[in-house]
Amino acid sequence: MTVTYESAIGRYEPVFGLETHVELGTRTKMFCGCGTTFGAEPNSQTCPVCLGLPGSLPVVNRRAIEYTIKIGLALNCSIASWCRFARKNYFYPDMPKNFQISQYDEPLCVDGYLDVAVGGKTVRVGIERVHLEEDTGKSLHVGGATGRIQGAEYSLVDYNRAGIPLVEIVTKPVPGTGFLAPEGAKAYVTELRDVLRTLGVSDVRMEEGSLRCDVNTSISPRGSGSWGTRTETKNVNSLRSVERSVRSEIARQAEVLDGGGRVIQETRHFHEDTGVTTSGRSKEEAQDYRYFPEPDLVPVAPDEEWVKAIAATLPELPSARRARLIESWSLSELEFEALRNAGALDVVEATIAAGASPADARKWWLSELARRANDMGIEVSELPITPAEVARVAELVAAGTLNDRLARQVIEGVLDEEGTPDEVVAARGLAVVSDDSALLTAIDEAIAANPDVVARIRSGRVQAVGVLVGAVMKATGGKADAARVRQLIMDRLS
Numbered sequence: 001m002t003v004t005y006e007s008a009i010g011r012y013e014p015v016f017g018l019e020t021h022v023e024l025g026t027r028t029k030m031f032c033g034c035g036t037t038f039g040a041e042p043n044s045q046t047c048p049v050c051l052g053l054p055g056s057l058p059v060v061n062r063r064a065i066e067y068t069i070k071i072g073l074a075l076n077c078s079i080a081s082w083c084r085f086a087r088k089n090y091f092y093p094d095m096p097k098n099f100q101i102s103q104y105d106e107p108l109c110v111d112g113y114l115d116v117a118v119g120g121k122t123v124r125v126g127i128e129r130v131h132l133e134e135d136t137g138k139s140l141h142v143g144g145a146t147g148r149i150q151g152a153e154y155s156l157v158d159y160n161r162a163g164i165p166l167v168e169i170v171t172k173p174v175p176g177t178g179f180l181a182p183e184g185a186k187a188y189v190t191e192l193r194d195v196l197r198t199l200g201v202s203d204v205r206m207e208e209g210s211l212r213c214d215v216n217t218s219i220s221p222r223g224s225g226s227w228g229t230r231t232e233t234k235n236v237n238s239l240r241s242v243e244r245s246v247r248s249e250i251a252r253q254a255e256v257l258d259g260g261g262r263v264i265q266e267t268r269h270f271h272e273d274t275g276v277t278t279s280g281r282s283k284e285e286a287q288d289y290r291y292f293p294e295p296d297l298v299p300v301a302p303d304e305e306w307v308k309a310i311a312a313t314l315p316e317l318p319s320a321r322r323a324r325l326i327e328s329w330s331l332s333e334l335e336f337e338a339l340r341n342a343g344a345l346d347v348v349e350a351t352i353a354a355g356a357s358p359a360d361a362r363k364w365w366l367s368e369l370a371r372r373a374n375d376m377g378i379e380v381s382e383l384p385i386t387p388a389e390v391a392r393v394a395e396l397v398a399a400g401t402l403n404d405r406l407a408r409q410v411i412e413g414v415l416d417e418e419g420t421p422d423e424v425v426a427a428r429g430l431a432v433v434s435d436d437s438a439l440l441t442a443i444d445e446a447i448a449a450n451p452d453v454v455a456r457i458r459s460g461r462v463q464a465v466g467v468l469v470g471a472v473m474k475a476t477g478g479k480a481d482a483a484r485v486r487q488l489i490m491d492r493l494s
């Protein structure tokens with residue numbers, strides 16, 4: 001590609017949109033009692049219903065309806081008081097019935113929004129619909145180099161996933177984000193994932209496919225006032241890929257338009273290794289699927305009382321939590337983002353609850369502990385130190401028992417499983433030397449060893465005292481309170 005993203009975005013205005021599929025974390029499937037455990041022996045979680053055998057009849061999973069209503073409410077949608085499932089007809093080997101039970105013109109939730117922070121601003125992403133359907137099985141193509149069906153010797157089909165409840169969340173087109181469009185698409189999926197995780201309706205593991213995104217992108221010449229033809233990039237399976245696929249698709253479409261061509265409405269595949277999309281198939285129209293109301297299921301009619309009861313169980317959502325924490329911890333948006341991106345919100349909140357100040361809690365989790373977690377390749381929350389222990393270290397620093405340098409050693413000891421902070425202080429002998437007489441011995445030695453420095457201080461160049469403080473800190477193995485040492489030296493020399 002010769003057109004760069006930067007050059008493309010200067011001349012074209014992008015619009016993006018997302019269709020996100022989320023596997024619900026229900027214990028059983030959407031229309032039968034089969035289990036939903038990830039990674040189980042192939043075809044061990046199947047029955048006549050999810051295998052589509054003749055004569056079997058589906059029954060709606062009430063918990064899946066409840067979860068979908070929860071999602072709809074969290075995304076500020078209206079909840080339908082009456083809706084039906086529909087058959088979406090198409091043939092594919094991983095779909096044993098030759099149709100998918102989905103929702104078409106009567107989705108369970110419609111017309112909501114999700115507010116997303118992008119580049120320090122809030123972008124309101126409109127939600128077109130949230131509907132419920134069943135997932136398909138999984139094909140495994142064996143014998144080829146690429147894992148695709150081309151060149152494979154044979155294919156295997158695993159129907160364990162067929163019939164797992166799948167929610168599809170479709171945004172309205174999102175215009176107006178300009179240069180930040182790729183970041184905006186990623187921020188939306190990140191926020192949505194946080195919402196779903198907070199609701200407890202899915203494990204939202206992109207790497208296991210329980211959260212999957214199709215990303216729509218279009219561009220039009222700046223100032224043209226119209227929108228271009230969109231393409232749909234399928235199954236983008238990481239947050240980073242959401243951003244990269246929008247970026248790459250904007251540059252590719254710009255190159256097509258620059259050359260006098262036109263963008264074709266089609267599905268495209270994103271390639272992790274090269275960071276570009278390639279053509280898939282031309283996009284089907286809704287009529288190709290011959291949708292019709294599913295005759296084997298009664299309509300779903302959630303009554304108002306039930307919806308109210310579900311609304312009453314909603315936990316504090318990420319946006320409300322962000323507003324609360326920014327206010328109560330006196331943070332800027334960027335400071336909040338840093339904490340969230342470090343995965344440190346929960347541990348910092350717990351550390352503050354255990355008695356540390358917000359500033360101390362942030363300081364330790366974002367510096368020393370973030371560094372250690374990074375070295376170990378784990379999340380900060382997985383470190384072998386509890387928020388209460390971090391709060392105790394902060395308390396020991398505030399009380400003057402530890403300075404920052406010693407506190408780092410205490411944390412290191414706790415992480416190495418030498419015990420609690422107090423046990424590490426005792427075992428390693430890390431407490432600050434607060435006994436002035438012990439310090440004065442070291443101070444007198446430093447003064448005697450550095451007559452030239454003493455002369456400079458006495459002639460008014462007070463900053464030279466740093467040399468003497470350094471010598472005393474060295475002599476005490478870093479266990480002195482530097483401010484106290486400075487004071488004692490100045491008293492000695494006055």
Ligand SMILES: [Zn+2]
Nearest residue numbers: 032034047050
């Ligand atoms: Zn089944």
